[in-house]
Amino acid sequence: MEITTKAFGQITIDDDKIINFPKGIVGFPDLTDFALIHDVDRGTDTIHWLQSVQEPAFAMPVMDPLLICPDYNPEVDDELLLHLGEIQPEELLVLVTVTVPKDLTKMTVNLKGPIVINAAEKKATQVIVEGEQYQVKFPIYEILNANKQKAGE
Numbered sequence: 001m002e003i004t005t006k007a008f009g010q011i012t013i014d015d016d017k018i019i020n021f022p023k024g025i026v027g028f029p030d031l032t033d034f035a036l037i038h039d040v041d042r043g044t045d046t047i048h049w050l051q052s053v054q055e056p057a058f059a060m061p062v063m064d065p066l067l068i069c070p071d072y073n074p075e076v077d078d079e080l081l082l083h084l085g086e087i088q089p090e091e092l093l094v095l096v097t098v099t100v101p102k103d104l105t106k107m108t109v110n111l112k113g114p115i116v117i118n119a120a121e122k123k124a125t126q127v128i129v130e131g132e133q134y135q136v137k138f139p140i141y142e143i144l145n146a147n148k149q150k151a152g153e
Contacts, residue, residue, distance in 0.1 A: 006057040007049065008037060018053060019117060022083050025126045026113055031055055034124075036062075046144065047098055050115070061098040065111060068143045074114060074129040084118040084125060093117040099137070107144070108137040 001018075004010050013035040021032050033053040038045075046067060052058040065072040072094075081087065094116055096109045111134035117124040 001053070003051075003053060003056045005051055005059060007059045008051070011037070011051075013051075013053065016122070019050075019122050019124050021124050021126070023125060025060075025115070026128070028052075028058070031058060046147075047100075048095075050095075061100055062095040062115065063098055063109065065094060065096045065109065065114065067147065068109060068140045069111060069138070072111065072134075074111070074134060075131075076114075076116065076127050076129065080125065080127050081116060081118075084116065084123045085121040087118045088120065091118055091120040093119050098140075105141045107139070107141045109140050110136050111138045112136045 001013050001015060002010060003013065017035050019034050019036060021034065024030060024032050031052045031054055034050045035053060037049040037051045037059070047061050047063050049059045050062050094114050096111055096114050099108045099110070101107065112129050113126055113136070114129065115124055115126045
């Protein structure tokens with residue numbers, strides 16, 4: 001399938017790479033099909049993009065929460081994941097959305113609303129984590145800089 005996106009121009013997405021969100025995502029219940037785009041042109045292996053197949057202008061930056069919060073392990077009610085099929089630990093992918101404002105020092109991730117993907121089934125859902133342990137706007141700029149400096153050493 002070929003789509004013209006706002007962020008990446010014309011791209012080809014293999015049908016077997018489409019991730020289905022049966023219940024949509026928070027705030028966008030009608031957007032159910034996405035592709036995970038790795039932006040090699042911009043030279044980042046930290047931030048990826050969930051590109052909507054239905055709405056080419058909509059792409060969400062996402063990342064692995066363990067890169068900025070190594071002990072991230074939210075408790076999620078199994079009932080919220082039933083529609084993803086049987087999830088094997090090696091097929092589980094958890095991502096968090098990234099907010100990138102004009103002032104990059106104010107960059108945050110949403111640890112309270114992770115995206116859970118069953119990679120084997122290509123099904124996903126966004127859940128809301130109960131409790132106060134995780135923040136909706138967790139600042140990450142300093143952590144990313146520190147990680148970049150460690151990688152360069």
